[in-house]
Amino acid sequence: MEKFVELTHVSKDFDTKKGRFQALADVNLSIASGEFVTLIGHSGCGKSTLLNLIAGLLEASDGGLICNGREIDGPGPERGVVFQNHSLLPWMTCYGNVHLAVEKVFGAKENKARLKARSEAALNLVGLGHASHKHPNEISGGMKQRVGIARALAMEPKVLLMDEPFGALDALTRAHLQDELLRIVGETHSTVVMVTHDVDEAVLLSDRIVMMTNGPAATIGDIVKVGLERPRDRLALANDPRYHHYRTAVLEFLYQRQQRPAA
Incomplete structure (x- = not known):
């Protein structure tokens, strides 16, 4: 599959009152055309920072970012953002x-x-x-x-970027919009990168789940490839052992990170 987004050795530092803070360190990720990727991890792991780098709203301190063969050096219409x-x-x-x-x-x-x-x-x-x-x-x-x-x-847009777009909604509305998003992506074949805290949302929507380590200097800890056929039906998946396998893999990663102090 054609790669729309490529991140190579990407790092991001911020200047704070307490000195230099490294939010992200050595992030490497390729996202294919038509792929749905979610970013998940504990608060402060740099998920939104990474999304904003892809959007061109932030500039990387080190490394390179490419979208559709061109360097990302600012916002552009080929990358639509939903906050x-x-x-x-x-x-x-x-x-x-x-x-x-x-x-x-x-x-x-x-x-x-x-x-x-x-x-x-x-x-x-x-x-x-x-x-x-x-x-x-x-x-x-x-x-x-x-x-x-x-x-x-x-x-x-060639890439749709979404930063927890359903995070503030009630459970029923959230489920409805997740189903709407599945339908829309199925129709448009959009490439999507989405930040979420919700493990079930990640498994339901994703082709791959990118799991971030804790900050500071957060990076990609592991990636789960979700081998569930599309279109997806949340009711049918409730009894699918593969769904529970992927869900457990993500939860185990997050639990282990919660128990491990940040570097």
């Missing part, structure tokens, strides 16, 4: 929030009708065509997250 906080503009409608991103990426190349069609298609993809005229304060938390996902997908 834990939906980050919608409150004075704009759902349609307006999505359309703003579409105009930014495609405005110089396409006419108004095509831009409108792109925006509407993205909202329909996440099941929110009926709410396009509503403002963020008129919809639920789960719907806001779906608008955020629609906005990212409307840019037609």
Whole structure:
């Protein structure tokens, strides 16, 4: 499979009041086209830092990052980001929030009708065509997250980056959006990198689960390849021994890291 993202000996340091802090050290990772990868680990292990490096929101202190054959040297439309906080503009409608991103990426190349069609298609993809005229304060938390996902997908990114997008939602809404994400990824064949704290979410969604060691100087401790066929049904997986095998492998890694003091 074609590799869309490559990280080679990536490190990230921050200057703090107490001196230099190394968040990440010698991270090496390749992500293939169409692959769904989750990053998991204890708080402070650098998951979000790693995601922000791929997004181009942070610059690596050492090492190299490549996306689709080009060096990552800042944010770009080929990498769409969905944050834990939906980050919608409150004075704009759902349609307006999505359309703003579409105009930014495609405005110089396409006419108004095509831009409108792109925006509407993205909202329909996440099941929110009926709410396009509503403002963020008129919809639920789960719907806001779906608008955020629609906005990212409307840019037609080569890589979709998600930082715990469902972390603040209740269990039922979270399960619904996980299923929606599975459906969307199945339709778009998107390459996805997602940060999560939820082991079940990681196993349900992922092709590979990248498990981070504790910080400081966190790195990749191990990777679990999830050999579950797609499309995936959460109810069927509940009784699948392979699902429980992968879940146990991740939990054992996290438990061992919890018992081991940080270096």
